[in-house]
Amino acid sequence: MSLRIALLGLLSGVGPASGYDLAKKFEHSLNHVWQAGHTQIYPELVKMASDGLVAVESEGARGRKIYTITPEGTRELHEWMVDHAPSLTIRSEIALQAFLLPLLDRDEAIATVERIRAGYQARLAVLECKGGEAGLGKYALRLGLSQLRTSIQWADETLADLKRA
Amino acid sequence: MSLRIALLGLLSGVGPASGYDLAKKFEHSLNHVWQAGHTQIYPELVKMASDGLVAVESEGARGRKIYTITPEGTRELHEWMVDHAPSLTIRSEIALQAFLLPLLDRDEAIATVERIRAGYQARLAVLECKGGEAGLGKYALRLGLSQLRTSIQWADETLADLKRA
């Protein structure tokens, strides 16, 4: 369901696009929120077209197919945004490592937290480059940035904690 | 893979347990980090047993099977904790709603953020009850709490932002 919503959202927000374009958007602007590769996107667009949520507007060079959102797609997107209580389901490998940290001895734990911190830091650098603008992703970007900064702070506190012991 | 690790981690941290026990742990202590229901856990334990990572220690009343982690399981768990760079993959319905927020008009956006905030708040209340203790999950709990507090702050700032406009 969420993949559909993400695709509908992009088509609605940035206008008609090909599967290829949409895959790029996933890579560059949506990646801190949802992930999907082209192998998932292409078949989904076909299904969505047969469900009447999108339509092929035109076929361009190199077999390029431009999809547009239909009124029905717009309705479905809007309904999801307004009615759907988003699931709180979390599956985070990082949090799992954090959870199991007490199973390691001091030095191993420190090294693991440092690795986690580096990952957060790298991602923060990427997000920071996406800078202030961004009509569509604006609020999500701010959310991502504050969560990352908080997580880095957690890593620092945890490192201090582990080193103290 | 991560499901295996989570199960190995629990067996290692809290000692021998049945699939049922492990499912309860997932519900009560691991749920802010990883989720799995019994329908996923039971078959996975069988596979893990055939891979030599766990063993059935004893069979108790009502067909209860107690699993223990084997030395090989311990090795695998340790290796993952020490060597594995955790994936940064995120799939968050909440962040997706946040991303698409600019597609809504002012009042709808406000209502949506309020719904998101309520979700965060509810989860925060749950986590806060798990209180200070917790050998195994200690660090993950702190991480979860700070992330939630940050997210609630984001919701408040976003609401202020939307109301100003």
Add this chain to the structure above:
DNA sequence: GGGATCATGTAACGAGTTACATGATTTG
């Protein structure tokens, strides 16, 4: 005896990943 909880499973389906496969066009 009846309802709650303990305890384990299977089957069907949907979501997501990895590997494979193909061909057109642009740029150096």
Add this chain to the structure above:
DNA sequence: CAAATCATGTAACTCGTTACATGATCCC
């Protein structure tokens, strides 16, 4: 012409969810 990028797809597999199914034991 060769390499990069554009552009689309399929197949096999793993992971996760929902629905179904069964029976034992405990407590009222």
